[in-house]
Amino acid sequence: MTTSPILSVRALEKRYGTFIGCTDVSFDLWPGEVLAIVGESGSGKTTLLNCISGRLDRSSGQVLYRMRDGRFPDLDDLSEAERRFLMRTDWGFVHQNPADGLRMRVSAGANVGERLMAVGERHYGEIRHTATEWLSRVEIAAERIDDQPVAFSGGMRQRLQIARNLVTRPRLIFMDEPTGGLDVSVQARVLDLLRSLVSELDLAVIIVTHDLAVARLLSQRMIVMKSGRVVESGLTDRVLDDPRHPYTQLLVASIPES
Amino acid sequence: MTFHQPTGSMPQSALLSASGVAKSFTMHLRGGIRLPVVEDVGFALHPGECLVLGGPSGVGKSSILRMVYGNYAIDGGQILVRNRRTGELDDLGGGDPRLILDLRRDSIGYVSQFLRAVPRVSALDIVAEPLISRGTDPDEARERATALLDRLHLPSALFGLPPATFSGGEKQRVNIARGFITDHPVLLLDEPTASLDAANRDVVIALIKEKLQAGTGVLGIFHDQPVRDAVVTRTIDVSSFSARKKIEAVTEPSSERHGSSQQTSASLQEEQFRGPQR
Amino acid sequence: MTLPSYNFAYLDEQTKRMIRRAILKAIAIPGYQVPFASREMPMPYGWGTGGVQVTAAILGPDDVLKVIDQGADDTTNAVSIRSFFAKTAGVATTTRMPDATIVQTRHRIPETPLKAGQIIVYQVPIPEPLRFLEPRETETRLMHGLEEYGLVHVKLYEDIAQHGHIATTYAYPVKVEDRYVMDPSPIPKFDNPKMHNSPALQLFGAGREKRIYALPPFTKVVSLDFEDHPFSVQRFDAPCALCNARGVYLDEVVTDDRGGRMFVCSDTDHCETRRAEGHSPEPAAHDVTETV
Numbered sequence: 001m002t003t004s005p006i007l008s009v010r011a012l013e014k015r016y017g018t019f020i021g022c023t024d025v026s027f028d029l030w031p032g033e034v035l036a037i038v039g040e041s042g043s044g045k046t047t048l049l050n051c052i053s054g055r056l057d058r059s060s061g062q063v064l065y066r067m068r069d070g071r072f073p074d075l076d077d078l079s080e081a082e083r084r085f086l087m088r089t090d091w092g093f094v095h096q097n098p099a100d101g102l103r104m105r106v107s108a109g110a111n112v113g114e115r116l117m118a119v120g121e122r123h124y125g126e127i128r129h130t131a132t133e134w135l136s137r138v139e140i141a142a143e144r145i146d147d148q149p150v151a152f153s154g155g156m157r158q159r160l161q162i163a164r165n166l167v168t169r170p171r172l173i174f175m176d177e178p179t180g181g182l183d184v185s186v187q188a189r190v191l192d193l194l195r196s197l198v199s200e201l202d203l204a205v206i207i208v209t210h211d212l213a214v215a216r217l218l219s220q221r222m223i224v225m226k227s228g229r230v231v232e233s234g235l236t237d238r239v240l241d242d243p244r245h246p247y248t249q250l251l252v253a254s255i256p257e258s
Numbered sequence: 259m260t261f262h263q264p265t266g267s268m269p270q271s272a273l274l275s276a277s278g279v280a281k282s283f284t285m286h287l288r289g290g291i292r293l294p295v296v297e298d299v300g301f302a303l304h305p306g307e308c309l310v311l312g313g314p315s316g317v318g319k320s321s322i323l324r325m326v327y328g329n330y331a332i333d334g335g336q337i338l339v340r341n342r343r344t345g346e347l348d349d350l351g352g353g354d355p356r357l358i359l360d361l362r363r364d365s366i367g368y369v370s371q372f373l374r375a376v377p378r379v380s381a382l383d384i385v386a387e388p389l390i391s392r393g394t395d396p397d398e399a400r401e402r403a404t405a406l407l408d409r410l411h412l413p414s415a416l417f418g419l420p421p422a423t424f425s426g427g428e429k430q431r432v433n434i435a436r437g438f439i440t441d442h443p444v445l446l447l448d449e450p451t452a453s454l455d456a457a458n459r460d461v462v463i464a465l466i467k468e469k470l471q472a473g474t475g476v477l478g479i480f481h482d483q484p485v486r487d488a489v490v491t492r493t494i495d496v497s498s499f500s501a502r503k504k505i506e507a508v509t510e511p512s513s514e515r516h517g518s519s520q521q522t523s524a525s526l527q528e529e530q531f532r533g534p535q536r
Numbered sequence: 537m538t539l540p541s542y543n544f545a546y547l548d549e550q551t552k553r554m555i556r557r558a559i560l561k562a563i564a565i566p567g568y569q570v571p572f573a574s575r576e577m578p579m580p581y582g583w584g585t586g587g588v589q590v591t592a593a594i595l596g597p598d599d600v601l602k603v604i605d606q607g608a609d610d611t612t613n614a615v616s617i618r619s620f621f622a623k624t625a626g627v628a629t630t631t632r633m634p635d636a637t638i639v640q641t642r643h644r645i646p647e648t649p650l651k652a653g654q655i656i657v658y659q660v661p662i663p664e665p666l667r668f669l670e671p672r673e674t675e676t677r678l679m680h681g682l683e684e685y686g687l688v689h690v691k692l693y694e695d696i697a698q699h700g701h702i703a704t705t706y707a708y709p710v711k712v713e714d715r716y717v718m719d720p721s722p723i724p725k726f727d728n729p730k731m732h733n734s735p736a737l738q739l740f741g742a743g744r745e746k747r748i749y750a751l752p753p754f755t756k757v758v759s760l761d762f763e764d765h766p767f768s769v770q771r772f773d774a775p776c777a778l779c780n781a782r783g784v785y786l787d788e789v790v791t792d793d794r795g796g797r798m799f800v801c802s803d804t805d806h807c808e809t810r811r812a813e814g815h816s817p818e819p820a821a822h823d824v825t826e827t828v
Contacts, residue, residue: 030356081682088686103669103690110693117693118686124696124762146697188377195376199391217376221355234331235355241329246286253287 004066006031006172006204007052012061014044014051020228021047025061027223027233031171034198034205036219036236038212038251044228045208046176052206053093053174054083065172088118092165096177098157101164102149108135108160109145115168134163138193155186159193166197173198175207179214191217212255216240224248272340272347273444273475274303274326274366279335279351281318281325282501294501295321299335301494303444305473308466308489310480313496319479322496323446325351326477327368328358339366342443363392366444369437371452373421373429381407381424382417385435392440399439406435410461426453438465445469447478451485463488545592545625551575555593555748559739562750567712568680569663574746584617584642585743587659591640594655594739595621600628602636607644607785607802614642631805643706645727647784647806650736652753658721660742663749665709665719685717688760696765705770711758718749718757725759726769726785732757776801779810780817 005028014021022044029035037045050056052063054075063075068090075083087093095101102111112131113121121127132142138159149157158178165173178194179187195218198205209215215222215236222239224232224247232245243249279299284292296318303309311319324330326337328350337351342365350361362368367388376384382403389399407417410431416424421432430453437445447466451459459482466476466489480486543549551573558572577585595601601621605613609631617640618629630636633648640657650656666676669687679685688709695703708725712718720731721740731738731751738751751757761767775782777798784806786799801807 080678084682084684088684106669106690107694107697109697110690113693114686114690117689118684122689122761122763124693125764127693127762128697192376192378220359234353235328235358237329238331238353238355238358241324242283242331244284244331249286 004072005029006066007206008062008064008072009052010062010064012048012051012063013059014047014056015059020044022051022225022228025223025230027230029172029204029206031204032199032202033221034203034207034219036215036222037206037208037225038210038215038222039225040210040251043225045225047228048225049174049176049206049208053091054087055093068171088115089168090170090172092170092173094158094161094165094173094175094178096180098149098154098161101161102157104150105148107146107148108140108152111149111160111164112167115164119168130167134167135160137166137197138163139189153186154182155190158182158186158190162190162193162197166201169201170203172204173206175205175209177209177211178207179211180209194218212240212251224251272302272304272338274340274477275336275338275347276301276322276326276351277336277338279322279325279337280333280501281321281330282333296496296499297501299325299499303475303477305443305475306470306491308470308476308478308491310478310486310490310493311496312493313500317496317500319496320448322499323368323448323477323479327366327446328353328362339444341365365442366446367437367440367442368446369434369448369450371448373433373436376420377422378420380418381412381421381432384421384432385439388436388440402439403435406439407431409465410435410458427455427458430454431458434462434465438469441472441474443474445474445476445478447476447480449479449481451480451482459485542624544597545595545621546578547575547589547592551589552593555589558748559590559593559750562739562748563737563752565716566751566755567716567718567749569747569749571746572748574743577743579616579620581744582661583613584640584659586741586745586748587640587642587657587743588617588620588741589743590657590739590741590748591617591621591638592625594657595625595627595638597625597627599637600630600635602630602633602639602805603641604639604644604646604803604805605642607646607787608804610804632809633805641723643722643724644785644802645723645730647781647801647803648809649730650734652735654736656736656738658723658738658740660719660721660740660747661744662707663719663740663742663745663747665707665717680716683715685711688717689762692760692762692765696762702761702765702767708767709760711760712751713756714758717760720757724770724785725767728757728759728767729769731755772799774799775818776807776810777817779807779815781807781810781815 007029010026012025013023025048037048039045047056051058064072065075066072093101109128109131112134113127116127116130132145135142135145140156140159149160152160179190182190191214207218219236222233222236223230224239224245226247232239232243232248239248240252243252277300280297282292282294284290299322301309311322313319321330325332331353332351335351336349338347339350339361341348341361348357348361350358382400385403385407386399389402390396404417412428412431416428421429434450451462454462463485469476555572558570562568562570574586575589577588579585601618603614603618605611608614621627622629633646636654638655638657639646642659645656664676666679666687669690670676692702692704704725706724707719707722708728710718710720710728710731720728733754735753737753740749759767772786776784776786778800781801785802787802788797789800790797
């Protein structure tokens with residue numbers, strides 16, 4: 001078990017004028033750990049995710065990240081170039097809508113290969129080989145490699161987005177409702193894929209979801225947010241089996257029995 | 259949180275020890291009523307021992323197992339688990355998620371009443387998974403999983419299928435195999451034989467005995483009299499910890515099933531009580 | 537003949553000064569697209585408004601101007617721009633490479649190598665090489681700033697995936713001095729190597745997009761490629777049907793309505809010069825085919 005966290009968030013706050021996006025959020029994330037951020041729409045979970053991943057400027061607080069060389073800087077202290085380099089190598093971001101994370105008019109192979117080319121891979125054959133491998137890992141047939149995502153189903157697009165993110169062997173993945181837009185049957189497949197890839201690649205993951213079943217399946221720890229604040233956090237099993245905050249109890253009680 | 263000293267007589271060898279453990283549920287959706295479950299729970303579990311939690315239904319036996327596994331937070335007291343890697347006793351009751359995950363990985367295993375099925379994962383992989391995640395070679399893990407499922411008479415045609423469509427008994431055997439395949443020093447069993455036929459019940463008895471032989475400490479709930487009699491070394495009457503009787507007269511909550519006349523709020527309350535079984 | 541109602545070279549002095557400042561900045565940062573306040577010109581966008589403004593800003597009374605369009609001196613665009621400057625600046629014009637001090641071009645670099653002291657002005661429709669995959673200008677600027685050029689290779693990858701080779705044949709992206717990726721304007725990739733280490737100053741003007749960029753003399757210009765699909769220029773397996781030149785860029789000319797055609801130099805000046813020198817076609821040199 002690694003002793004040092006890969007990410008530390010301290011007293012993070014995002015305000016829009018007087019309106020609170022999220023406030024007083026602190027947590028650590030360790031390598032290989034999946035943290036779920038749950039809460040209803042408008043609870044601030046996506047704001048939090050965007051602030052941590054640098055897609056949104058925070059108002060105050062710290063976000064420290066363990067670089068591959070062991071440094072642990074605040075992301076705000078990195079140059080824009082370093083941050084963007086992190087984002088396309090060491091990090092991944094899986095959007096709810098695959099169209100936000102894919103180039104829809106570029107072939108599946110190039111979608112997967114783009115990150116490789118961005119870090120300087122210049123051998124077409126090798127890029128294609130790696131892309132083919134990743135497509136098969138996300139269960140997309142090799143013969144679809146030259147098709148554009150516009151010709152793919154929703155589930156395939158989401159799996160392609162996952163492959164595109166993982167090809168550079170990132171260490172930290174952000175996911176925003178990764179199965180939110182999918183049919184239930186397709187959801188199960190994507191979830192199962194995520195679950196196995198996360199454990200296989202020892203990824204640290206922050207996943208935003210309003211679906212407690214998704215959180216139960218993927219995460220070890222959980223943060224419950226309401227009105228921009230963390231109202232409860234802990235082991236996922238514990239939060240779901242023995243919810244203590246009124247809001248968490250309401251969330252848990254609202255799951256339909258299946 | 260009040261701290262209770264571990265009951266003095268606890269030998270150094272104990273794998274698990276609870277002392278002064280109290281648990282209640284505060285039900286905010288029901289106006290914040292507090293439902294005590296147990297209080298002052300204390301026991302120790304030693305290697306090779308099968309400690310049976312006894313007492314009538316609804317007295318808090320399953321709750322104790324869930325507290326010991328970290329699924330329920332406790333209001334007070336200590337739950338010490340011997341960490342297999344360090345040999346130290348760690349306070350699982352403190353609720354530190356990472357400590358609990360660490361203990362679950364190497365030190366404490368749990369066979370629940372129900373298999374939490376993962377979509378699309380085959381029975382064989384579900385059983386092999388705990389080994390693989392601990393670094394065992396996947397082929398070897400699957401071999402051992404196959405052996406265990408064979409022993410539990412699961413038709414081999416089912417090995418490659420996800421258990422979602424299995425019968426209750428088949429699911430339960432997959433669940434048992436998954437729980438028994440590892441060698442956690444502490445094993446928690448929640449009615450492992452509830453939906454099994456006699457032949458498989460005997461297999462489970464044999465499995466438990468082998469575990470005990472190997473020095474595993476088993477803490478379990480067995481409603482199945484013959485099974486209990488076959489494996490028990492010691493019984494604790496959980497009624498002696500029960501905090502519920504004292505207030506039942508006031509609020510009329512019960513962990514037993516309400517009549518159907520009690521609608522939404524009652525079933526909600528019950529879910530709160532039992533924790534959602536998903 | 538200069539009409540007194542026009543400024544020298546049409547544009548007023550303040551505008552020319554503004555454009556010169558942009559040009560100087562562009563020369564200082566080779567390959568970097570410098571925004572400039574492009575003016576309305578008396579010609580439609582797409583007809584070389586960017587190139588014309590650059591030429592107007594650098595033109596002096598002693599300059600000799602050559603204008604080509606697809607290599608030819610006698611096409612509409614070339615003729616009209618040439619007469620535009622003859623009229624508004626009264627400068628001498630020529631069709632002969634050795635005599636020109638400024639060459640304004642659309643879609644070609646002449647076959648006769650540029651020499652020191654000459655300036656070539658390219659007309660550019662879309663200056664942004666990343667535009668085809670990234671529509672946001674804010675984002676492409678950032679990508680240039682941070683040297684994030686993976687996207688360019690995505691385009692080349694797509695070419696190979698679809699055609700088995702890099703099928704981009706014009707506006708083929710280059711990297712300038714190991715720093716900026718630049719669109720060389722829609723010249724055939726055949727001409728790309730001519731930009732590398734050229735002794736002439738190369739200026740690029742995009743009127744509609746309001747950008748100027750430049751390659752100072754002797755600038756390193758590398759065409760992007762993959763290790764296993766290296767950059768290569770088009771090759772023609774037959775010489776020019778008129779002047780018998782090899783190793784030049786050829787245009788296909790349809791000669792009748794029965795499928796007759798021939799391949800001739802796209803650079804008319806080069807072709808005429810060679811014919812004047814006595815080069816003539818080989819006996820059976822018609823009906824050749826192009827191979828890429």
